[in-house]
Ligand SMILES: O=C(O)CCC(=O)C(=O)O
């Protein structure tokens with residue numbers, strides 16, 4: 194008997210999450226990203242897909258690295274970076290989301306007077322990352338228990354960075370965990386920081402600015418610095434999957 198590998202176990206659920214992307218109102222998502230630097234895709238994954246993806250955490254062979262956040266001063270909790278080849282659900286969602294977001298990323302870079310333009314297909318962007326010495330996969334699963342939190346941060350792993358990233362909440366607030374809200378902070382030049390708490394449910398995907406984003410001011414476009422994190426989990430276990438589009442050095 195042969196054991197099913199990660200890809201065959203995730204495959205039955207694959208068409209649903211990726212196909213659902215095509216049914217979303219991308220004009221609305223784009224305007225949320227432009228105005229607020231974030232957008233929520235409600236219920237992109239169903240409960241079974243969330244359990245399946247969260248269940249991969251126990252399979253050490255799927256990961257290249259395990260991080261205890263407290264050891265690095267990142268907060269409390271743990272996460273694991275997937276190894277290549279990624280489970281198929283993760284790989285296909287990463288590529289499909291990238292293809293939707295790339296026009297926004299290129300428009301943002303133009304507005305911020307950043308020279309870099311991103312290719313249409315994720316595979317070509319990964320080739321650019323790899324040629325620049327950023328070879329290691331960055332998609333990850335995060336696990337938090339009561340008392341854990343994730344300090345405000347950015348996920349930059351080299352010179353090449355995509356300006357948007359995604360996180361999928363895999364457990365239901367109020368049922369599987371209490372607290373543990375996903376937060377975004379926005380640091381405007383010479384102003385105080387603004388924060389936003391994202392009211393996510395299990396299966397929701399949040400897309401957010403990973404580094405800087407352009408903001409229309411009265412005297413033109415300026416650049417704000419974004420950070421994200423997770424407030425303290427008060428009870429239960431919170432699981433999330435992060436989809437970062439650039440690879441790491
Ligand atoms: O656990 C979360 O919701 C945040 C995860 C995170 O920092 C990331 O995906 O980059």
Ligand SMILES: [Fe+2]
Pocket residue numbers: 346347348421435
């Ligand atoms: Fe992060």
